[in-house]
Amino acid sequence: MFKPSIKSPLTTAILAVIALLLYFLSENTRREVKAPYYDVKITAAEEMLRALETIHNHRLTKGVIAEELGDPLAISLVGQQYSLTTTEVGLLSSKLTAINPNFAGAIVDMLKQAGVQAGDKIAVATTGSLPGLNLALFSACKVLGAAPVQITSLGSSSWGANEVDFTWLDMEKVLLEEGIFDFRSTAASLGGGNDIGIGLSQLGRQTLREAAARNDIPLIEESDLQASIAKRMEIYGKIQDYKAFVNTGGGIAALGHPANNDIIEPGFNHRLLPKNYPGIGVINLFGSEIPVIHLSNLDRLRRQYDLPLAPNPLPPIGVGRVFAEEKYDLRVTSASLILIALLLMGIFRMDKKIFKFSEDGADPDSLI
Structure with missing residues (x-):
């Protein structure tokens, strides 16, 4: 069974794809902002x-x-x-x-x-x-x-x-x-x-x-x-x-x-x-x-x-x-950063739990 882990190549690949999609979304939602005066x-x-x-x-x-x-x-x-x-x-x-x-x-x-x-x-x-x-x-x-x-x-x-x-x-x-x-x-x-x-x-x-x-x-x-x-x-x-x-x-x-x-x-x-x-x-x-x-x-x-x-x-x-000047839509870029941060925090949190259970002699598979 697939277990999300920062050490997993598949997890890294999925994160990279998500980050790339969010990057393209940010680029394609840039808008032209008029300068002062x-x-x-x-x-x-x-x-x-x-x-x-x-x-x-x-x-x-x-x-x-x-x-x-x-x-x-x-x-x-x-x-x-x-x-x-x-x-x-x-x-x-x-x-x-x-x-x-x-x-x-x-x-x-x-x-x-x-x-x-x-x-x-x-x-x-x-x-x-x-x-x-x-x-x-x-x-x-x-x-x-x-x-x-x-x-x-x-x-x-x-x-x-x-x-x-x-x-x-x-x-x-x-x-x-x-x-x-x-x-x-x-x-x-x-x-x-x-x-x-x-x-x-x-x-x-x-x-x-x-x-x-x-x-x-x-x-x-x-x-x-x-x-x-x-x-x-x-x-x-x-x-x-x-x-x-x-x-x-x-x-x-x-x-x-x-x-x-x-x-x-x-x-x-x-x-x-x-x-x-x-x-x-x-x-x-x-x-x-x-x-x-x-x-x-x-x-x-x-x-x-x-x-x-x-x-x-x-x-x-x-x-x-x-x-x-073209500027990024701060709503899109902020949401993208928050999403990536939450995904990384979730994966690190899961890795930490798996590591703790392994130290205690428990079966890590019981987490999934």
């Missing part, structure tokens, strides 16, 4: 898509078409590999990754972690290198009702907003005139080396000065990097007036040193941890007192939110862990 994130992504469409339509009127490179909406935000205003080499894949409208939802998530509410001021440092992330940030600020005070480094790495007649400031102006956003940069600098255009030709620097002038944006053009950082802090005003500081890209005045781009964790930082920073930039000055959102290192950043690398075509709105 789901509706706000969706709205932010939709706003970014509207902004992309506006830029695309504007560029079509200028005869700019580059559909052979991929999704027309995305490519509308991609510049040249090299131009007069290109400050350094950049990766095309990073530019395309940043153009995903779902990044706006991710930035909503980060801003909410920082506690940003309607009417809150946030200090912003942007560059021309990642116009997609700039749009995502603007879209998130719009739906949250936040008030960004933004200073832009005009120069751009490869494939960014480096068209001589269509810099990031020009994009801002188009979006402002079309009623997509009601805010834009407060001031701008040349960017590049030491934030004063080192690495650009004289013609390149003059081209950026003209971009600031035609968009009526005050230009920060100090003698060196430290003076540029000090001027930015003067424009921002009191740190305590802001709920968070957001940096997009690798502007040297914002970071203080190129190495800080990798030292500082991408995404949300409640405070910047004390580290051996080779230089102190605006982000460090803010980060010692208020939350910091570092929108750089695109591959690491996108992985935090399960967003694709250089998607082509652009993915549908609402795709990614930032919007929803």
